[in-house]
Amino acid sequence: MPTTTTESIYTNLITALEDRGLRKTAARAAVTSRIETTGKAFTAEQLCIDLPQVGRATVYRTIRHLVDAGALCKLQILDGAPMYSIARVEHHHHKICSRCGAVGEFQHSTVERVMRSLEKEIDGDIIGHRMEIFITCSQCIADSRTGESSVG
Amino acid sequence: MPTTTTESIYTNLITALEDRGLRKTAARAAVTSRIETTGKAFTAEQLCIDLPQVGRATVYRTIRHLVDAGALCKLQILDGAPMYSIARVEHHHHKICSRCGAVGEFQHSTVERVMRSLEKEIDGDIIGHRMEIFITCSQCIADSRTGESSVG
DNA sequence: ATGCTAATTGATATCAAGTATCAATACTGA
DNA sequence: TCAGTATTGATACTTGATATCAATTAGCAT
Numbered sequence: 001m002p003t004t005t006t007e008s009i010y011t012n013l014i015t016a017l018e019d020r021g022l023r024k025t026a027a028r029a030a031v032t033s034r035i036e037t038t039g040k041a042f043t044a045e046q047l048c049i050d051l052p053q054v055g056r057a058t059v060y061r062t063i064r065h066l067v068d069a070g071a072l073c074k075l076q077i078l079d080g081a082p083m084y085s086i087a088r089v090e091h092h093h094h095k096i097c098s099r100c101g102a103v104g105e106f107q108h109s110t111v112e113r114v115m116r117s118l119e120k121e122i123d124g125d126i127i128g129h130r131m132e133i134f135i136t137c138s139q140c141i142a143d144s145r146t147g148e149s150s151v152g
Numbered sequence: 153m154p155t156t157t158t159e160s161i162y163t164n165l166i167t168a169l170e171d172r173g174l175r176k177t178a179a180r181a182a183v184t185s186r187i188e189t190t191g192k193a194f195t196a197e198q199l200c201i202d203l204p205q206v207g208r209a210t211v212y213r214t215i216r217h218l219v220d221a222g223a224l225c226k227l228q229i230l231d232g233a234p235m236y237s238i239a240r241v242e243h244h245h246h247k248i249c250s251r252c253g254a255v256g257e258f259q260h261s262t263v264e265r266v267m268r269s270l271e272k273e274i275d276g277d278i279i280g281h282r283m284e285i286f287i288t289c290s291q292c293i294a295d296s297r298t299g300e301s302s303v304g
Numbered sequence: 305a306t307g308c309t310a311a312t313t314g315a316t317a318t319c320a321a322g323t324a325t326c327a328a329t330a331c332t333g334a
Numbered sequence: 335t336c337a338g339t340a341t342t343g344a345t346a347c348t349t350g351a352t353a354t355c356a357a358t359t360a361g362c363a364t
Contacts, residue, residue, distance in 0.1 A: 023331065023340065045321070055343035060322065076228035081321060095274060108270060114262045115285070122247060122258065124289040131283045133267070137276040175311065175360055197350070207314035212351060233350060 009036040009086055016071035017062075027054050031062040041075065041085040041103035075103060075132075093131040099140035106133075161188040161238055168223035169214075179206045183214040193227065193237040193255035227255060227284075245283040251292035258285075 007015075013032035014024055022028070034050055035042065048059050063084060066072040072084045077096055085094065085103045091112075092105040111131060119126050136144075159167075165184035166176060174180070186202055187194065200211050215236060218224040224236045229248055237246065237255045243264075244257040263283055271278050288296075 025330080025341065027342065043321095057323080057344085058342060061341090095276075097276065098279060106270070106274065108266065108273075110262075110266045110269065114260065114266060117262065118258070118260060118285065121260075122285070122287060124247075124249065124287040125293065126285055126287050127250060128286040129284065130286075132281065133270065133274070133278055134280040134282075135274060135276040135278050141277065177312065177360070179313065195350095209315085209352075210313060213312090 013066060013071050013086075016069035017065055020065065020069055022065060027058045028062050030054050031059055032066075035066075035072075035084075035086065041083040041101070043081045043083055045081055077101075077132075093133070095133045095135050097137035097140055098134045099136050099144075102137055102139075165218060165223050165238075168221040169217055172217065172221055174217060179210045180214050182206050183211055184218075187218075187224075187236075187238065193235040193253070195233045195235055197233055229253075229284075245285070247285045247287050249289035249292055250286045251288050251296075254289055254291075256289075 010032050013035060014029070017028060017032075018024060030051055031047065031054060034047060038050070044060055044063055047063070048054075048056050051059060063072065067074050067084070071087055073087045073094070075083045075085060075094055075096070077083055083101075083103060085105070088105060089107065092107045093111065095104045095106055096102070111129075115126060115129055162184050165187060166181070169180060169184075170176060182203055183199065183206060186199060190198075190202070196212055196215055199215070200206075200208050203211060215224065219226050219236070223239055225239050225246070227235045227237060227246055227248070229235055235253075235255060237257070240257060241259065244259050245263065247256045247258055248254070263281075267278060267281055
């Protein structure tokens with residue numbers, strides 16, 4: 001489960017796995033460590049490339065465990081493979097730079113309030129919601145002014 | 153482009169294609185007609201099965217044209233193939249029954265207002281957003297009470 | 305109506321993402 | 335140590351979707 005602690009991302013991810021009764025192994029350590037050092041959102045395929053010493057199946061399995069544990073968010077950014085970002089806080093939404101792909105989190109109480117008011121209008125029971133905002137991040141705005149690119 | 157007219161869905165879809173300079177062909181008529189009669193959200197694969205006389209490539213291509221034209225919405229409902237729903241109004245969000253998969257649209261002015269207020273907090277320029285709410289629709293609630301299922 | 309030409313089609317091959325299989329290996333607890 | 339279970343990873347497979355390209359067709363000009 002996502003927590004906001006002073007622990008390292010690595011420790012949180014490993015703990016998330018152990019809490020599910022999974023062993024701490026070299027492969028899982030490599031995957032979680034890489035997720036920490038990458039820092040930003042990533043695709044499963046990217047992790048496989050970054051960790052040639054870990055089998056594809058294991059990379060995918062570990063990601064799945066982490067998503068199931070709530071330690072990673074799976075993000076479908078239309079077209080292409082889903083991206084995964086570290087879940088830092090319990091409930092949040094994502095802001096995605098459509099230029100460089102950077103993914104950030106945000107929380108906004110009004111969104112939650114909107115959900116409650118929608119409850120009256122919607123025909124059925126609301127069981128969850130998801131929201132993404134697409135942005136051009138300040139870095140990309142700056143880069144476009146100087147003609148650079150920081151994608152990657 | 154999505155419009156709220158008294159025209160049939162079929163006519164709107166065909167018009168959307170023609171507006172892009174695409175020809176009206178038997179294959180495209182079959183695809184759009186099927187989308188109309190299906191009525192609800194569908195997957196590309198489902199359309200292929202429903203229309204064995206139309207080639208897979210053509211089904212996928214026609215869907216892509218319709219999405220590009222804004223006549224269909226592509227919905228990533230985590231895991232599995234994307235679903236497509238008919239875009240009836242300009243800007244809207246989706247409500248998805250996680251029991252039966254029915255997809256509906258809704259508009260809510262507060263969501264748009266939230267976006268404007270977020271604009272100040274977010275580091276960068278907001279260029280769009282997406283919101284989905286997951287529900288159990290009233291039909292499924294009713295069915296679960298009588299032990300039935302209306303999936304399909 | 306006829307023919308021209310570019311758009312379209314669809315069988316097929318291919319690609320890409322992800323999962324299933326399963327023998328080999330690594331832990332863990334007694 | 336040993337038995338038993340969890341884990342790994344090479345490989346094959348599945349699924350969703352796109353690329354190729356020869357054959358066909360729509361729409362236009364005449």
